[in-house]
Amino acid sequence: MFETLSDRLNSVFKKFSGQKTLNEENVQEGLREVRLALLEADVNFKVVKDFTDRVRERCLGQEVLKGVNPAQQVIKIVHDELVELLGGDTTSLNLSGAKPHVIMMVGLQGSGKTTSSAKLANFLRKQKLKPYLVPADVYRPAAIDQLHTLAKQLGIPAYASTTQMNPVDIAVAAYAEAREQQCDVILLDTAGRLHVDEQLMNELVNIKEKLNPAEILFVADAMTGQDAVTVAEAFNAKLGLTGAVLTKMDGDARGGAALSIKTVTGTSVKFVGMGEKISDLEVFHPDRIAGRILG
Numbered sequence: 520m521f522e523t524l525s526d527r528l529n530s531v532f533k534k535f536s537g538q539k540t541l542n543e544e545n546v547q548e549g550l551r552e553v554r555l556a557l558l559e560a561d562v563n564f565k566v567v568k569d570f571t572d573r574v575r576e577r578c579l580g581q582e583v584l585k586g587v588n589p590a591q592q593v594i595k596i597v598h599d600e601l602v603e604l605l606g607g608d609t610t611s612l613n614l615s616g617a618k619p620h621v622i623m624m625v626g627l628q629g630s631g632k633t634t635s636s637a638k639l640a641n642f643l644r645k646q647k648l649k650p651y652l653v654p655a656d657v658y659r660p661a662a663i664d665q666l667h668t669l670a671k672q673l674g675i676p677a678y679a680s681t682t683q684m685n686p687v688d689i690a691v692a693a694y695a696e697a698r699e700q701q702c703d704v705i706l707l708d709t710a711g712r713l714h715v716d717e718q719l720m721n722e723l724v725n726i727k728e729k730l731n732p733a734e735i736l737f738v739a740d741a742m743t744g745q746d747a748v749t750v751a752e753a754f755n756a757k758l759g760l761t762g763a764v765l766t767k768m769d770g771d772a773r774g775g776a777a778l779s780i781k782t783v784t785g786t787s788v789k790f791v792g793m794g795e796k797i798s799d800l801e802v803f804h805p806d807r808i809a810g811r812i813l814g
């Protein structure tokens with residue numbers, strides 16, 4: 520992930536290493552290339568503009584350190600600003616309040632909700648919590664079977680939903696069942712559509728009102744770039760997202776969604792999917808990712 524951006528930024532920094540100081544001219548020239556690199560990585564244009572404005576200000580501002588070469592100065596500033604763009608500090612799951620805590624997984628069909636629900640259940644079990652999986656995607660053929668199969672493989676309890684049931688009824692009945700079984704966290708795999716639609720949103724709002732989830736995680740396919748960000752805005756406006764899971768980061772060489780989603784929607788990325796296997800889920804650490812981008 521981020522391979523292209525990483526290559527491009529490194530070639531910009533190389534040019535700075537031949538310079539004696541940072542000045543208006545070389546900063547302007549370097550930032551033009553940083554701007555292009557970010558736009559090519561499919562980062563939102565407004566995000567790119569604000570980012571380069573901040574970097575320019577800091578490069579030409581007070582904080583330029585004597586005795587440190589221009590390339591190192593620029594790398595440090597770009598690193599700090601990338602961390603901010605990626606969301607600042609690592610944001611963990613909010614699992615406060617009464618048990619079982621509900622984590623509602625929302626997003627478009629094919630984004631990776633079902634897979635991520637199972638991955639997250641597995642992740643939580645490793646934290647010594649008792650997860651409970653709830654298939655509530657009654658519209659996508661085989662989504663329920665898919666989650667039941669994953670639950671069985673993992674040995675994690677799952678609600679016996681069927682496609683004949685209404686998703687709101689599933690959510691309510693599953694909550695009672697999970698409480699009965701003294702589970703700590705419910706992972707609710709909700710339905711997605713190929714695009715945002717009113718009926719789906721109303722159904723999700725209904726489930727939210729009934730279950731009062733601790734987390735509403737937006738699951739987005741990172742490879743869809745800015746489309747993922749636009750869809751996140753729509754879900755956020757209706758539901759109030761508490762975080763995002765960016766899937767298929769293993770196939771996303773550009774990184775536009777990861778670099779734009781926090782600034783555009785205010786929603787922090789909490790996890791990334793790095794492959795199809797259950798273990799391919801990582802906590803999203805902005806500082807480590809920024810380090811990876813800068814190589």
Ligand code: GDP
Pocket residue numbers: 626627628629630631632633634635659662711765766767768769770791792793794795799
């Ligand atoms: P849903 O419709 O949102 O429930 O999507 P699924 O969970 O069924 O995922 C759709 C496809 O994406 C499946 O083939 C998954 O194996 C695949 N997938 C999900 N997450 C990842 C990921 O992080 N990396 C890769 N490479 N594939 C993923």
